Amino acid sequence: MQALFFDVFGTLVDWRTSIAREAAAILRPCGHALDWEAFADAWRDQYQPAMEEVRAGTIPFCKLDALHRRNLERILPRFGVAGLAEETLRDLNLAWHRLAAWPDVPPGLARLRRRFRLAPVSNGNISLMVDLARRNQFPWDAILGAEIAGDYKPKPRVYLSACAAFDLAPADCAMVAAHSSDLAAAAACGLRTIHVARANEHGPGKGETEPTVPVDLAVADLEELATKLGV
């Protein structure tokens, strides 16, 4: 195994409490008092349907930032929020660039980097990945994933374009994710698969504690992964 590819939202960063925190910081001063976690969940619920329009060819590929913005404008009325300034909307949308990593991630990646090439293979766009990396010290060799492939996971070309960028056969690469569906799609492309348990991704006790599909390795966090891979 020569490269490790990482899912990011949920696997490396805690999007739910980060979005709740960012939304509160931006909207409270405007006089709004929402259920911030419910707001984060509602925004995230729009994620797969929006990407599905791209995957199905209904709309052309666009950056995830653009889908997030459209989804944001769709859900704000449901929470009684209207009339936000363009600057505020833009800032709120960039909350996805300011997500915090799970605590095991920075030390785990630092260890894994000693032996493996590391890249995110996420549906997030390049600039979003760069901002998360700067904030959380992710030591990427390159930013791969949806924007490079021009389509969204779980489309095969997203995984395969990442292997090709590193000049590696799929069997020399592993996809690391907290979501069995992502790993199943990667395995179908010939990649090895590593499941990371993120028991609280969708709230306390709401996350995959173990894979629901066969995987090559299942770990509790990236420190355990580094130890199991001998680095």
Place this chain on the structure above:
Amino acid sequence: MQALFFDVFGTLVDWRTSIAREAAAILRPCGHALDWEAFADAWRDQYQPAMEEVRAGTIPFCKLDALHRRNLERILPRFGVAGLAEETLRDLNLAWHRLAAWPDVPPGLARLRRRFRLAPVSNGNISLMVDLARRNQFPWDAILGAEIAGDYKPKPRVYLSACAAFDLAPADCAMVAAHSSDLAAAAACGLRTIHVARANEHGPGKGETEPTVPVDLAVADLEELATKLGV
């Protein structure tokens, strides 16, 4: 200015003495005794004509590694080298992944990274850029350039796709290069331009000591650039 884009061959790495050294290390044990610098020059001389075939649409886009390989097979007979094993040819071709940086580059980039997003905007492919970064401690935020754009510099889309990947207007980005032709093309796309003098790129005293086109800034090396930009 928010991002600095870097030309790599010649600007950051000393391809000529590196290729001469690598070729000698690989071919001497096979009994060959060439003029190693002349060999490096001959290989590099094939670089622009090969890319021109892609830029002109004569052949589809392929990674620079593939062009380097074709160019290598073209020049070897001229130096009386024949019958190399496939493994040796492959290793020799990957000499471009093992180039050494000019000494000011690692400390210069480390300082520049404090204030700017940094990416290579090179004609080299992603895996080549990753290997050079690992070897020389280039602290890239992302690998941009030809492979992302699907075409070769000086085509405008290579510069513009890099700006777009970072969500930046061209005027918020600067191209840093030791070659006036690269800077002229970047300026035509609206980027700012910074010339770095590499007086010995093509051998002692054979390199651009100053730009032959108008630029925003001209420096002797990346340490001076960091100082001039206040980092």
